[in-house]
Amino acid sequence: MSHSLENVVSTTIVSGFANKLLNNLQVDVAVVGAGPSGLVAAKTLADKGLKVAVFERKLAPGGGVWGGGMLFNEVVVQEEAKAIVDEFNVNARPIQAAQGYYAVDSVELASALVYGATHAGATIFNAISVEDVAFSGERVCGLVVNWTPVERLGMHVDPLVVLTKAVLDGTGHPCEVLTMVQNKARVKLDTPTGQILGERPMQAATGEISTVENTREYYPGIFASGMSANNVMGGYRMGPIFGGMLLSGKKAAALIERSVRLL
Numbered sequence: 001m002s003h004s005l006e007n008v009v010s011t012t013i014v015s016g017f018a019n020k021l022l023n024n025l026q027v028d029v030a031v032v033g034a035g036p037s038g039l040v041a042a043k044t045l046a047d048k049g050l051k052v053a054v055f056e057r058k059l060a061p062g063g064g065v066w067g068g069g070m071l072f073n074e075v076v077v078q079e080e081a082k083a084i085v086d087e088f089n090v091n092a093r094p095i096q097a098a099q100g101y102y103a104v105d106s107v108e109l110a111s112a113l114v115y116g117a118t119h120a121g122a123t124i125f126n127a128i129s130v131e132d133v134a135f136s137g138e139r140v141c142g143l144v145v146n147w148t149p150v151e152r153l154g155m156h157v158d159p160l161v162v163l164t165k166a167v168l169d170g171t172g173h174p175c176e177v178l179t180m181v182q183n184k185a186r187v188k189l190d191t192p193t194g195q196i197l198g199e200r201p202m203q204a205a206t207g208e209i210s211t212v213e214n215t216r217e218y219y220p221g222i223f224a225s226g227m228s229a230n231n232v233m234g235g236y237r238m239g240p241i242f243g244g245m246l247l248s249g250k251k252a253a254a255l256i257e258r259s260v261r262l263l
């Protein structure tokens with residue numbers, strides 16, 4: 001039987017995606033949110049040979065990078081994170097008025113982070129939302145996922161489950177995964193109150209430091225990075241400075257790699 005081009009294209013896309021999904025129903029690390037911290041963590045973990053899947057609610061991965069500051073598509077990165085900017089082959093222009101700080105085109109940074117993570121071997125599933133977590137005893141063992149349009153339209157469609165050895169909550173300001181764990185599983189998180197402390201107002205330099213400090217495991221199997229980590233531990237926000245997000249991704253990757261290899 002001869003196949004029309006239309007049929008070959010459709011068959012290729014369906015089988016390609018089906019294989020990708022089948023291959024990622026059990027992973028080493030599941031990253032929730034393709035923002036800067038999640039993408040740096042995904043690339044770093046994939047570089048180490050771990051199987052990494054990233055689930056991103058939006059059609060376009062990249063999180064809050066694209067929008068720069070108030071839609072002016074530029075962001076700022078500090079010296080401590082310059083090596084990560086270089087690792088992703090992104091141009092950085094020194095800022096004369098603030099020594100040790102660089103200006104970066106946010107579209108270049110967002111696209112480089114997405115390419116870097118996928119090229120290293122992480123698989124990004126876009127337009128898929130994490131709506132719940134799966135537990136095995138006292139440890140989180142999986143993510144409950146569904147199509148974002150299903151979520152947005154409020155359709156009554158049951159989800160699928162992706163099993164994983166570790167979850168990274170890289171969902172940004174709302175820290176969605178740890179919120180689910182706190183509210184639905186009703187367990188205590190590893191914070192001073194056992195609960196999410198809530199993000200504080202802007203204090204840029206402090207927020208940059210706390211983002212990295214707050215990057216760690218908050219419940220067995222669940223780590224938080226970026227603004228999610230700041231929300232959980234009551235850290236300050238910092239506006240369009242992104243070095244802390246990149247450094248947080250690196251720290252999360254190192255902690256997760258150690259944890260996964262010990263299992």
Ligand code: 48H
Pocket residue numbers: 032033034035036037038055056057058061062063064065128129130131170171172173176177202225226227228237238239240241242245
């Ligand atoms: C699937 C989800 C879900 C879900 C959310 O916000 P992000 O860019 O994440 P970070 O923390 O790496 O970077 C934060 C930075 O962008 C920022 O907001 C800064 C620096 N703010 C400072 C300030 O003062 O405001 O990306 C998170 C991603 C987004 O793309 C979401 O769509 C996605 O996570 N996401 N994906 N399932 N349940 N929840």
